[in-house]
Amino acid sequence: MEVLRQRRSPKAPADHNKAPSDFMKTIAVYNLKGGVGKTATAVNIAYLSACSGQPTLLWDFDAQAAASWYFQVENSKRKKASKLIKDKLALGELIQGTGYDRLDIIPSDMSNRNIDVNLTGVSGGKLDSWLSMLSETYGVLVLDCPPTLSELALRILKAADAVLITMIPTHLSFETYRHVTEMMEQKKIDLAKLYPVLTMIDRRKSIHQEFTASCKKTLGKTPIGFVPYCSDVEKMGEFREPLPVFAPRSPATLAYQLLWDNIRKKALRRR
Ligand SMILES: Nc1ncnc2c1ncn2[C@@H]1O[C@H](COP(=O)(O)OP(=O)(O)OP(=O)(O)O)[C@@H](O)[C@H]1O
Ligand SMILES: [Mg+2]
Numbered sequence: 001m002e003v004l005r006q007r008r009s010p011k012a013p014a015d016h017n018k019a020p021s022d023f024m025k026t027i028a029v030y031n032l033k034g035g036v037g038k039t040a041t042a043v044n045i046a047y048l049s050a051c052s053g054q055p056t057l058l059w060d061f062d063a064q065a066a067a068s069w070y071f072q073v074e075n076s077k078r079k080k081a082s083k084l085i086k087d088k089l090a091l092g093e094l095i096q097g098t099g100y101d102r103l104d105i106i107p108s109d110m111s112n113r114n115i116d117v118n119l120t121g122v123s124g125g126k127l128d129s130w131l132s133m134l135s136e137t138y139g140v141l142v143l144d145c146p147p148t149l150s151e152l153a154l155r156i157l158k159a160a161d162a163v164l165i166t167m168i169p170t171h172l173s174f175e176t177y178r179h180v181t182e183m184m185e186q187k188k189i190d191l192a193k194l195y196p197v198l199t200m201i202d203r204r205k206s207i208h209q210e211f212t213a214s215c216k217k218t219l220g221k222t223p224i225g226f227v228p229y230c231s232d233v234e235k236m237g238e239f240r241e242p243l244p245v246f247a248p249r250s251p252a253t254l255a256y257q258l259l260w261d262n263i264r265k266k267a268l269r270r271r
Contacts, residue, residue: 013095013097013104016102016137016138023135024131024135024139024140025139025140025141025161026140026141026143026159026161026162027141027142027143027160027162027268028143028145028156028157028160028163028164029042029045029142029143029145029164029166030143030145030156030157030163030164030165030180031165031166031173031176031180032147032149032153032176032179032180033167033172033176034147036147036166036167036168036173036199036200037166037168037197037199037200037227037233038144038145038147039062039066039067039070040199040236040243041164041197041225041227041256041259042067042142042143042144043058043067043070043071043144043242044243044244044253044256045142045164045256045259045260046058046140046142047100047103047242047244048242048244048257048260049103049139049142049260050100050101050102050103051244052260052264054102054138054139054140055139056102056103056138056141057095057103057104057106057134057138057140057141057142058098058103058104058142058144059105059141059142059143059144060105060107060108060144061108061143061145061146061152061156062108062112062144062146062147063108063109063110063111063112063113063146064108064146065108065109065110065112066144067105067107067144068105068107068108070237070241070242071098071099071105071107071240072099072240073096073105073107074107075094075107075108075109079093079094080109080111081094081107081108081111081112082111083111085126091106091130091133091134094107100242112146127155127159143156143160154183154187154189157184158187158189160193161193161268162193162195162267162268163193163194163195164195164196164197164224164225164263165177165180165194165195165196165197166199167196167198168198168199168200168201168208169198169201169207169208169212169215170207170211171211174215174218174219177196177219181194193267195221195223195224195225195263195266195267196219196221196223196224197223197224197225197226197227197259198212198215198223198225198226198227199227200227200229201226202229203228212226224266224267225255225256225258226255226258227255227256227259228251228252228255230250230252232247232250232251233252235247243256244256244257
């Protein structure tokens with residue numbers, strides 16, 4: 001794995017050389033349950049995507065702005081995320097560099113907390129037109145979604161090429177997964193693009209062992225990734241960097257690398 005250790009200081013978006021004919025792949029990281037490793041997954045796979053040579057954009061849709069915080073990026077007062085929906089700001093004005101090669105971010109802020117209210121009544125084509133604009137520059141778009149079952153979530157689930165559902169191997173997580181699949185079925189969203197990712201797996205816990213072993217039967221799908229419980233992931237908050245940058249040999253880095261390889265091979269190739 002080529003690890004981009006050198007971080008550039010300025011926050012201007014990078015100048016990417018993407019051939020216009022390459023289609024952009026959109027990966028949403030979602031679960032309506034909170035605290036299940038969505039942001040950690042979105043940040044690390046976006047970074048690994050950029051390392052693999054793809055011009056990559058991470059779009060932070062969560063008003064908690066955790067992904068933006070990990071990259072030490074924030075919106076200025078003039079450039080609040082909500083202005084995009086009200087057409088008071090062009091999409092390009094929200095894009096910032098992360099300091100890592102080939103990796104940009106659209107940060108979030110508290111104004112995103114009303115994004116669902118603001119989206120209601122806005123045509124579904126709006127998200128599509130943003131994605132089509134971004135596809136001129138980026139090969140991969142990673143969306144870090146808030147833990148809500150909302151208008152925004154539905155539109156993202158519809159538009160994405162792959163939806164990673166991160167979950168801790170417990171009864172409640174599997175129940176939530178079932179709710180997500182039911183909701184997608186109701187809305188006629190293709191379930192084939194749904195990929196479970198087990199996170200925070202603690203092999204000392206028998207319940208985690210049991211669920212990890214039996215999840216194919218329980219979920220009807222083999223998870224596309226298995227991320228162990230590992231204190232290095234928590235240190236992302238201390239270093240405010242993606243995990244592979246400061247802990248390249250961590251078992252969790254390896255797990256995210258395997259996840260990214262699987263996403264490329266299984267989730268993105270089929271579409
Ligand atoms: N594999 C892991 N091992 C240990 N801790 C982890 C792991 N993955 C995530 N965490 C920690 O768990 C907490 C929640 O993770 P994260 O913020 O990624 O979840 P989330 O689903 O995005 O939460 P929210 O729904 O609030 O947005 C964080 O403190 C993070 O550092
Ligand atoms: Mg999050």
